[in-house]
Amino acid sequence: MEHYVRVMPYQVIEQEAEVKEVPEGVELIQAPKIWSKTKGKGITVAVLDTGCDSSHPDLQKQIIGGRNFTDDDGGHPDIFKDYNGHGTHVAGTIAAQENDNGVIGVAPEASLLIIKVLNKNGSGQYDWIIDGINYAIEQKVDIISMSLGGPTDIPELYQAVKKAIANNILVVCAAGNEGDNNDSTDEFAFPGSYNEVISVGAINFERRSSEFTNSHNEIDLVAPGEGIVSTYLNGKYATLSGTSMAAPHVSGALALIKNLANSSFERKLSESELYAQLIKRTVPLGNSAKLEGNGLIYLTVLDHLAKVFDQEVKTMVMNRQASFS
Structure with missing residues (x-):
């Protein structure tokens, strides 16, 4: 019996021909505040998804190559065109370039390797995912981003994930959208439930857990996943919701953190060590750990803590000096 994996269920809220903004999710995780230090240059993120609109004006300079492992276009390996829209949206959140138009990604100077493992219907065989992971390993990428999942734990998929991590590649996965807004129940999707991956749940812009986000003990952190504006098909833009939209925020954040x-x-x-650096840059939101893991990715939290510490030291010194005056 063949098993299939799909894009995480998601909702297309709106499509637009033109936008000009830093998306609210990119702002929420504080990415713009560290662009003066890094924008992800030199870091390659492999996007395993439905392909990409490589002619999109916000993405064309970021894409360094790609490969198709699906049955689209007769299985031609060099045609990784996106007929679905999901992969293009994910790619834009990670690394849409800064061009004074459209949107800008979390790591606008990172490179994207497009690995098409899901077809135009958003569906794929596990073998395609496994082959895609192995291809990413061969290409020596820094990060693998997967906003996809299925209900079946396939040993060969798990082995491919572990092989990537053994090759020092960070593997980021969407947690899944089968949640019932009840943290006493567990919902599992693979590969997002593997302990070795970085499993990302979703929150809204009020920093509350999304009703659809999966809950279980392997959630590592959360990122914005509702009402996310990003690149879409035919050079357009769309607003989508799902943990599929949360995971690429973390993939882009890791490109910045690695630099x-x-x-x-x-x-x-x-x-x-890089995982530890990521978790150091999270803030708890007060939700159950089964929903939010370590909390929201917040890239400037260390700078904030350093300022608080410096102020406390200054206050202690001033109080001590006053006691001698």
């Missing part, structure tokens, strides 16, 4: 961390430590950090 910052490698510069600070003056060496390349391991996958586990």
Whole structure:
């Protein structure tokens, strides 16, 4: 019996021919406030999805190549065109370029490797996903982003994920949209439920857990996943909702974090060390850990804490000086 994986169910709220904005989700995770330090240059993110509209004006300079593992276009390996829209939307959230028009991604100077593993219907065989992961490993990418999932735990898929991580690749996955707004029940989708991946749940712009987001003990963190504006088919833009939209916020954030961390430590950090750097940049929102994991990705939290610490030290010094005067 063949098993299939699909894009996480998502809702297309609106399509637009033109926009000009920094998306609210990109703002919420504080990405613009660290662009003076890095915009992700030199980091490659593999987007395993429905392909991409590589001619989109916000994406064409970011895409460094691609490969098709699906049955679209007769299975031609070099045609990774997106007929669905999901993959193009995800790619834009990660790395839409800064061009004073359209939208801008979390890491606007990161490179995108488009690996098409889901066809025009948003469906794919597990073998396509596994082949896509292995291709990403061969291409020595830094990050794999997967906004897809299925109900079946396939051992070969798990092995491919572990192989990627053994090759020091960060694997980011959407948690899934089968949630019932009840953290006492668990909903699992694979590969997002594997302990080794970075599993991302969704929140809205009021920082509340999305009703559809899966809950279980493997959730690592959350990101904006409702009303997300990004690139879409035929050079247009669309507003979508789903954990599929949350995961690419984290993939883009990791591109920025990897640059910052490698510069600070003056060496390349391991996958586990980079994961620790990611989790250090989260803030709890008061939801159940089964819904939000460690909390919301918030890229400036360390800077904020440093300022608070500096102020506390200054206050202590001033109080001590006053006691001697």
